[in-house]
Amino acid sequence: MRYFESYIDNSIKKLKDKNLYRQINYIDSSQDRYVYISGKKLLLLSSNNYLGLCNDKRVKKAAILAIEKFGCGSGGSRLTTGSHSLYNELEESLARFKGKESAIVFNTGYMANIGVLTAIADRDWVIFSDELNHASIIDGCRLSKAKIIIYKHCDMVDLDEKVRLYSKGKNIIVTDGVFSMDGDIAPLREIVNIAKKYKNIMTIVDDAHGTGVLGERGTGLVEYFDIKDEVDIQIGTLSKALGSEGGFVVGSRRLINYLKNKSRSFIYTTALSPASIASSIKSIEIISKQRNMRKELLEKSRWFKDRLQELGFDVLDSKTPIIPIIVGNSHKTLEFSQRLFEEGLYVQAIRPPTVKEGTSRLRITIMSTHTMKDLEFAIDKLYKIAKEIGVLEG
Numbered sequence: 001m002r003y004f005e006s007y008i009d010n011s012i013k014k015l016k017d018k019n020l021y022r023q024i025n026y027i028d029s030s031q032d033r034y035v036y037i038s039g040k041k042l043l044l045l046s047s048n049n050y051l052g053l054c055n056d057k058r059v060k061k062a063a064i065l066a067i068e069k070f071g072c073g074s075g076g077s078r079l080t081t082g083s084h085s086l087y088n089e090l091e092e093s094l095a096r097f098k099g100k101e102s103a104i105v106f107n108t109g110y111m112a113n114i115g116v117l118t119a120i121a122d123r124d125w126v127i128f129s130d131e132l133n134h135a136s137i138i139d140g141c142r143l144s145k146a147k148i149i150i151y152k153h154c155d156m157v158d159l160d161e162k163v164r165l166y167s168k169g170k171n172i173i174v175t176d177g178v179f180s181m182d183g184d185i186a187p188l189r190e191i192v193n194i195a196k197k198y199k200n201i202m203t204i205v206d207d208a209h210g211t212g213v214l215g216e217r218g219t220g221l222v223e224y225f226d227i228k229d230e231v232d233i234q235i236g237t238l239s240k241a242l243g244s245e246g247g248f249v250v251g252s253r254r255l256i257n258y259l260k261n262k263s264r265s266f267i268y269t270t271a272l273s274p275a276s277i278a279s280s281i282k283s284i285e286i287i288s289k290q291r292n293m294r295k296e297l298l299e300k301s302r303w304f305k306d307r308l309q310e311l312g313f314d315v316l317d318s319k320t321p322i323i324p325i326i327v328g329n330s331h332k333t334l335e336f337s338q339r340l341f342e343e344g345l346y347v348q349a350i351r352p353p354t355v356k357e358g359t360s361r362l363r364i365t366i367m368s369t370h371t372m373k374d375l376e377f378a379i380d381k382l383y384k385i386a387k388e389i390g391v392l393e394g
């Protein structure tokens, strides 16, 4: 026991020495433009609630009605007693929304990625994975025991070369749609073309951050590139633009039936509560009707990114509401975030292992509900503090 405790203490000390120790902030209010932490009012610039649906009256009402009719917990796993009829409604609605035959809902996006990769791939498969893919894809690849080949971020020459050299009988190319820490977009059309050029290559896209945000109808990256029938499996989450929780997969009826039978992260866990499922159904309905929310979100994001760039910040190739400010050093990034907190802004510092060593950053996310005044206030504070702590020169 003593050995175990000193092992833990040493590991924590190492994290602290490198400024990589993490602590949780407890928020006392709903996910809105402003949140309260320990009584302090902060402009929220780090939430994935892109369209403000977490706190939308219509969504909350749907959740309350679901609790009244179905109760709070689901009481069982999906294949036992947990599949209340709202699940059926949501899965049909997701399939329609994404224009695919069928859909399956998991408890989180993380579990959907793990569930798909491990149900499909095994030692006989090769998986080609972008170096900046989300942790849940990385974990799914590892758990599957397939041979993993990492290609350079969005580098199609590297991907083509690696597929040519290493593809075998059964292969997968898997990518984030929108990269969660950089805010850039995967070249999905080129990825699909590479898959077609070689034999037996399945394509999987995790469109966690594109769903509800990209495409004319807001259905995500596949619509944005107009390649609906060319991607084999689309994964997503209900926890970001949809303001609820849960993960999902859409594809052919055959694929979805297979996942229901083979996906351990689908089978061996208690189903989500009726309130979560009802909120997702309502959010899809709102997103399908209200295109203006998305338009506003993208316009505000573009404005914010352009302003930061004009001021000299490094925002990489962000094309979405996810806007990184690269700082580099983890200590400086933490200081930046803490100073912003003192000045009334909640902006998350992102450090290794979430991002590569030397690329620590602030991860800003814009919401359609932010006003221009909010965003101008944020720009002023970011600029002022960046100068004070030496992130920007001058």
Ligand code: PMP
Pocket: 108, 109, 110, 111, 113, 134, 136, 176, 178, 179, 180, 206, 208, 209, 237, 238, 239, 246, 247
């Ligand atoms: N994929 C990506 C690209 C993500 O950014 C996230 C969330 N951080 C997930 C999957 C996991 O989704 P969830 O939070 O619903 O588990």
